[in-house]
Structure formats: C-alpha cells, structure tokens
Amino acid sequence: xxxxxxLKNNLIYIALRGMIFIIExxxxxxxxxxxxxxxxxAAILDIKERNLAERNLKTAYGRQxxxxxxxxxxxxxxxxxxxxxxxVIQSRNWSPNDLDRLVDVTGWEHFQAAFEKGxxxxxxxxxxxxxxxxxxxxxxxxxxxxxxxxxxxxxxxxDKMVIANRERFGIENIASDTAAGNVISILRxxxxxxxxxxxxxxxxSGKFVPFFGVPAKTAAGPIMIGRRTGSPVxxxxxxxxxxxxxxxxxxxxxxxxNTDDKERDITExxxxxxxxxxxxxxxxxxxxxxxxxxxxxxxxxxxxxxAFREAISAE
Numbered sequence: 586x587x588x589x590x591x592l593k594n595n596l597i598y599i600a601l602r603g604m605i606f607i608i609e610x611x612x613x614x615x616x617x618x619x620x621x622x623x624x625x626x627a628a629i630l631d632i633k634e635r636n637l638a639e640r641n642l643k644t645a646y647g648r649q650x651x652x653x654x655x656x657x658x659x660x661x662x663x664x665x666x667x668x669x670x671x672x673v674i675q676s677r678n679w680s681p682n683d684l685d686r687l688v689d690v691t692g693w694e695h696f697q698a699a700f701e702k703g704x705x706x707x708x709x710x711x712x713x714x715x716x717x718x719x720x721x722x723x724x725x726x727x728x729x730x731x732x733x734x735x736x737x738x739x740x741x742x743x744d745k746m747v748i749a750n751r752e753r754f755g756i757e758n759i760a761s762d763t764a765a766g767n768v769i770s771i772l773r774x775x776x777x778x779x780x781x782x783x784x785x786x787x788x789x790s791g792k793f794v795p796f797f798g799v800p801a802k803t804a805a806g807p808i809m810i811g812r813r814t815g816s817p818v819x820x821x822x823x824x825x826x827x828x829x830x831x832x833x834x835x836x837x838x839x840x841x842x843n844t845d846d847k848e849r850d851i852t853e854x855x856x857x858x859x860x861x862x863x864x865x866x867x868x869x870x871x872x873x874x875x876x877x878x879x880x881x882x883x884x885x886x887x888x889x890x891x892a893f894r895e896a897i898s899a900e
Contacts, residue, residue, distance in 0.1 A: 620671035
C-alpha cells in the first residue's frame with residue numbers, strides 16, 4: 586500500500602525546493618514582491634489559519650480593537666511571515682556585511698551589560714519578526730557566541746537545510762530535546778542561549794502563566810536552567826521596517842529569582858518573560874505568528890490562580 590504521508594511530504598518538499606530556488610536567485614526586491622503576493626493569497630485561501638489568527642487577536646485585543654482592524658492584522662500576519670521567510674532564503678547568499686547593512690538596533694547597551702557579567706545570557710524572543718535573522722545577526726555581525734534551541738522539523742531534509750543556514754552564520758543549533766546538562770554547560774561557558782518561548786507544544790513540560798491576560802502554557806526548561814546558572818534574561822526581537830530593513834529591539838535584562846521557593850521563582854520569571862514578549866508584540870502586532878494556537882492547552886483552576894498571583898508579583 587502506498588504511504589500517502591510520505592508521498593505528501595515528498596510533494597511538499599519538491600514544491601518548497603522549487604520555491605526556494607526561485608526566491609534565492611531573484612533580486613531581493615523582486616523576491617519580496619513575490620513573497621508579498623504569496624502571503625496575500627495564503628491569507629485568502631487558508632481560511633482555517635486565518636480564522637485561528639483572528640480568534641487569537643480577539644483574545645489579545647478584542648476589547649480594544651474593531652473587527653475590521655483584527656481582520657486586517659490577521660491578513661498582514663500572513664504577508665509578514667512570507668516576507669521574512671523570503672529573506673531567510675535570500676540570506677543563504679548573504680555575507681555578514683550584507684546582513685549588517687540592513688539592520689538598525691536600539692537597546693544594545695542592555696544586552697552588552699548582561700553579557701559582560703560572564704554568566705551567559707538567555708536571549709528571550711518569540712516568533713516575532715525575523716527571529717532566524719536575529720540569531721544570525723548576533724552570531725555573525727556582533728560575533729556573540731550563540732547556541733539556539735530549535736525544534737526539529739517534520740521533514741529531515743528541510744530540517745537539515747535550516748540547520749545548515751544557521752551554522753553558516755556561526756550559530757550552534759541545539760535540539761529541543763538536548764540534555765539539560767549540555768545546556769547548562771553552554772550558559773556556564775558564557776555563551777548566549779537563544780530561546781523561543783511562545784509555543785504551546787505537547788513536547789515539553791511547562792507552567793501556565795498569563796499571556797495577554799490569558800493563561801498560556803509556557804516552557805519552563807530554559808528558565809529553570811538559567812536560574813541554576815544565574816544567567817540574566819534579555820528580551821529581544823527583530824522587526825521588519827516599512828522600507829524592508831530590520832530593526833533589532835532589545836529590552837532591559839532581568840535576573841531569574843533564586844530563593845528557597847523554586848516553583849515560585851520559575852513561575853514569576855516565566856510571567857516576566859511573557860510580559861516582555863507582550864511588549865515586543867505590541868510594538869508591531871502584525872509581526873507575531875498569530876496563526877499558532879498559543880492558548881491550545883488549558884490549565885486547571887488551581888494552576889490558573891497561581892499563575893495570575895505570580896504575574897501580579899512580576900509586574
């Protein structure tokens with residue numbers, strides 16, 4: 586019997602390789618024009634994901650925004666994802682100088698002060714803007730030793746392509762199931778650990794802390810490790826600007842509490858992480874991946890109450 590899943594994955598892979606070849610060989614302005622068109626078409630045709638994006642936006646901004654604004658931001662989310670994917674593909678031909686010429690930064694002093702403590706840095710971001718090029722910029726332009734936790738893609742061939750591009754920019758790729766001891770060693774050696782903390786996945790254990798006022802399962806592992814190593818957390822994101830440049834925004838660092846109450850410490854730190862991610866998303870809501878089901882998991886009533894108490898203390 587034919588393996589339809591394998592056939593489907595092969596067809597997707599062939600289509601993606603063809604698209605990658607086209608975008609990689611085009612001048613950047615034309616490639617981005619094509620990507621924008623693809624994003625606009627996807628926003629129209631992918632009704633399921635667009636509805637999910639709109640539901641998520643209502644969860645976050647429903648009391649503040651009109652239905653029209655929610656619809657427009659949901660559609661623009663598709664476009665921004667397509668544009669950022671195109672630039673990641675284009676970057677396969679970029680040098681560090683090429684990337685440097687496209688990036689402006691605010692808040693570098695926050696990262697520098699945290700990094701100079703010598704205890705490693707937990708670089709906190711989410712699926713905001715171009716998170717792939719954010720890591721590439723730190724590693725190749727700023728020469729920061731960087732290890733990034735990356736979830737394995739469903740297709741090994743695509744996964745190898747993504748990892749190869751990260752490594753080309755000097756990023757050490759760390760699998761999401763890497764042993765905690767190895768991650769501890771990374772931070773204790775003074776490296777930066779890049780963490781995407783805005784995913785609700787059954788693959789990791791987490792705690793429910795507020796995200797836009799609603800309890801969201803948030804991965805606890807990186808923060809538990811950062812607490813053990815005494816590494817500061819530095820929230821950051823790379824945003825696309827109107828002229829297709831990039832703006833890196835770095836927020837003030839904060840320390841993970843380390844008291845006798847470990848569970849409270851972790852919950853409080855995760856609440857601060859989500860508050861920082863909210864601040865970054867609010868900077869330009871069109872640039873977060875609203876098509877991810879961030880509030881998929883539901884807490885028990887007890888978990889929800891604890892999360893909100895800790896969030897209040899974090900503020």
